[in-house]
Amino acid sequence: MQGLAQRVTALRPDLVNGDATFGELAWNWGRGHGDEGPNWRHRLWFSGGAPVAWAWARLPREAADGAYLSYQVHPGHAGLVDAVIDWYDATAAGLERTVLPSAADAFALERWAAHGYTADLAALGEHGSWTQLNERDLTDVAPPRLPDGYRFRTADEAGPEATAAAHAAAWGSSTYTADTYRGVRRAPGYRGDLHLLVEAADGTMAASTVLWLDEPNRTAEFEPLGTHPEHRRRGLARAMLLHGMRLARAAGATQATVACLGAPGHPQARELYHGTGFRELTRDAPLIRPGSTGPAGGTG
Structure with missing residues (x-):
């Protein structure tokens, strides 16, 4: 996953999602998120032996809460975003689902919209939770x-x-x-x-x-x-x-x-x-x- 972050950074750093940077992945995994069992689900897609997409879904401990997805797709395999969305929808079926793609990824935003995802107005509010990379x-x-x-x-x-x-x-x-x-x-x-x-x-x-x-x-x-x-x-x-x-x-x-x-x-x-x-x-x-x-x- 970190290797994919490095390859995307080399090609299109503006397409690296906020939770998918080289350091953010290491920090989150190191803190133990990779060991949290059924509340953290992973899926990777490969081409030629190298990962070209991954998805990391956090499922809530209580059904009333929502699910969250971090993910990354190599720009040379952009079509895999549909596979990521399908996997997320199946993994978190019935739950409110949120995701934070890069605002620069026009293709991904179009595909998320086609699958029924819309702007999260609460997250976009005055005290919203979205991040910017500087x-x-x-x-x-x-x-x-x-x-x-x-x-x-x-x-x-x-x-x-x-x-x-x-x-x-x-x-x-x-x-x-x-x-x-x-x-x-x-x-x-x-x-x-x-x-x-x-x-x-x-x-x-x-x-x-x-x-x-x-x-x-x-x-x-x-x-x-x-x-x-x-x-x-x-x-x-x-x-x-x-x-x-x-x-x-x-x-x-x-x-x-x-x-x-x-x-x-x-x-x-x-x-x-x-x-x-x-x-x-x-x-x-x-x-x-x-x-x-x-x-x-x-x-x-």
């Missing part, structure tokens, strides 16, 4: 400046417990533990020297991010990035981005990418990334098909 080149990256009392560390230096605590605090997660982090370390493409943290004077890991280096495409992806609530608005995230980009450039990358929520009601991350030179590359186009039960009505 990019910038690494030819001119300003030096980072941390406030007094803070210093850069790496996950290799900090160790699993402190690294996991940094992410859990930044994202308010009660399920991200040192064991979860060890799963991330096993994900293809992970490098502990590119898993960056900012340490406060008292030893607290105040911010963290993982850089995923796609060597064939010479691209580095920040995923995820977050700051401890008690250390926000001090410029830590900006400094960590600049530090990360300079490390990525030293590792051979020429481009950096980062995703963020794109709806108007979520300006903070977007303003941070735009303030460090990133610009929108592509964005999600949230789609929905009502299920046969529940408040959405309709037929499955």
